[in-house]
Amino acid sequence: xxxxxxxxxxxxxxLLAGAKLTWYITILGIVGGLALGTVAGLFRLAGTSAVGGExxxxxxxxxxxxxxxxxxxxxxxxxxPIIVQAMFIYFALPMLIEVAFGVKGIRFxxxxxxxxxxxxxxxxxxxxxxxxxxxxxxxxxxxxGMAMGxxxxxxxxxxxAPIAFKRAIPPLGNQFIISLKDTSxxxxxxxxxxxxxxxxxxxxxxxxxxxxxxxxxxxxxMTSVLALSLKFIEKRMKTV
Amino acid sequence: MNPVIEFKKVNKSFGKTEVLHDINLxxxxxxxxxxxxxxxxxxxxMLRCINGLEMITSGELIVNDICLPRQKRQIRxxxxxxxxxxxxxxxxxxxxxRENIAFGPKKVRGASKAEANDLAEDLLKKVxxxxxxxxxxxxxxxxxxxxxxxxxxxxxxxxIMLFDEPTSALDPELREEVLNVMTAVAREGxxxxxVTHEMSFASKAGSRLxxxxxxxxxxxxxxxxxxxxxxxxxxxxxxxxxxx
Ligand SMILES: Nc1ncnc2c1ncn2[C@@H]1O[C@H](COP(=O)(O)OP(=O)(O)OP(=O)(O)O)[C@@H](O)[C@H]1O
Ligand SMILES: [Mg+2]
Numbered sequence: 501x502x503x504x505x506x507x508x509x510x511x512x513x514x515l516l517a518g519a520k521l522t523w524y525i526t527i528l529g530i531v532g533g534l535a536l537g538t539v540a541g542l543f544r545l546a547g548t549s550a551v552g553g554e555x556x557x558x559x560x561x562x563x564x565x566x567x568x569x570x571x572x573x574x575x576x577x578x579x580x581p582i583i584v585q586a587m588f589i590y591f592a593l594p595m596l597i598e599v600a601f602g603v604k605g606i607r608f609x610x611x612x613x614x615x616x617x618x619x620x621x622x623x624x625x626x627x628x629x630x631x632x633x634x635x636x637x638x639x640x641x642x643x644x645g646m647a648m649g650x651x652x653x654x655x656x657x658x659x660x661a662p663i664a665f666k667r668a669i670p671p672l673g674n675q676f677i678i679s680l681k682d683t684s685x686x687x688x689x690x691x692x693x694x695x696x697x698x699x700x701x702x703x704x705x706x707x708x709x710x711x712x713x714x715x716x717x718x719x720x721x722m723t724s725v726l727a728l729s730l731k732f733i734e735k736r737m738k739t740v
Numbered sequence: 741m742n743p744v745i746e747f748k749k750v751n752k753s754f755g756k757t758e759v760l761h762d763i764n765l766x767x768x769x770x771x772x773x774x775x776x777x778x779x780x781x782x783x784x785x786m787l788r789c790i791n792g793l794e795m796i797t798s799g800e801l802i803v804n805d806i807c808l809p810r811q812k813r814q815i816r817x818x819x820x821x822x823x824x825x826x827x828x829x830x831x832x833x834x835x836x837x838r839e840n841i842a843f844g845p846k847k848v849r850g851a852s853k854a855e856a857n858d859l860a861e862d863l864l865k866k867v868x869x870x871x872x873x874x875x876x877x878x879x880x881x882x883x884x885x886x887x888x889x890x891x892x893x894x895x896x897x898x899x900i901m902l903f904d905e906p907t908s909a910l911d912p913e914l915r916e917e918v919l920n921v922m923t924a925v926a927r928e929g930x931x932x933x934x935v936t937h938e939m940s941f942a943s944k945a946g947s948r949l950x951x952x953x954x955x956x957x958x959x960x961x962x963x964x965x966x967x968x969x970x971x972x973x974x975x976x977x978x979x980x981x982x983x984x
Pocket of ligand 2: 783784785904
């Protein structure tokens, strides 16, 4: 029983279908996670000198509450395994909704649960990346911006974000790749992504060597695409 | 004389350390106030209180008719009228020299892109850097960066300009070009408060000299007179120390 390519060739259509789903979950996870992570990361810093110091009136309350929420969310996600998060959202959340709000029969399909999980999970780690990169912006530059009398939103969008973003690219790229690989864990809630496809083919023909090699290569290709696109973006930003 | 900056019994502490003690000071229009004093005497802190980068702990500070801390929500209105130049320049690294200067007019004064760029061009010329508009800060010398920073602070046509040791980070041969620009600003009649160790600037361009010591204004008077015949030992020692 040597290494027989024909089993790989046979499995290509299923593996491609799985890879497509993996890619789909990952892209939604990255985009959603970035949005969530940016908001959570900025709220995590609300009221600190890194984003222009304390605010007043209603904004002060908003930033205080927002900060508590952000901290809670980040700690919750970082302190639990992603498999547990997926299980919770897929199986337990519908029950929680029923108990808490008396609404019956709300249930996500496995794919939706997977996408929600990956967004929530990536968002928390990206929030920490956003926080770190914003905090790394020279305090003097932030003060130079503040001293001009611009609004907090202008300060963040025109000065802090462009400088912080450049620094966030390498760790964000890292997180993108981690999130892509994390999608393989959704095998536990029955999403037909790449790992699951591999597992199913393997179960029917028992060609572990060929199939898991092929699966690994598929992952490698996808992670390389992510890494290369980030390299490209980083290079283009090096002009400043 | 209409005061534009007025300290009334101002105290400032960081935690338990009181850094400014009972500061009373009135600065009128077009005054060029030079502030000197030993390290840690509170010069930077006093300057940073004026545009609210530090909030005073007690007393009142009236800047351009806005009273701190009572009206601290209007801090942006103060900042729009107060330009600041820092020791380490702090030009925005992701913008060219021209973009750094055009930023304020666009964001703070609502100027169009063309208006802001024209203004930036004028200011670049004024600080002698017409040919450096497209350069990023990292490609400029320290003296050039500081001149761009002065142009950036002037770009919104502020009523007051604050300078915190603008030449201290520069090699001696680059200081002159920055001091010349500052002297030109002083001639335009903008109210200036300048923390510096450049006594030549104090005597040439200054209209008033403050000597700060341990969080207090120890001397306040005409630069010519104070520098020629310092009335206290502390000031005499200090002037000797900075090599004047
Ligand atoms: N953010 C801060 N937190 C705590 N203490 C501070 C802070 N900023 C300044 N201080 C303290 O306040 C005192 C006055 O500082 P300040 O920077 O105003 O002095 P300075 O006269 O500008 O000195 P230098 O000539 O060295 O710039 C110092 O003892 C300093 O340690
Ligand atoms: Mg200082």
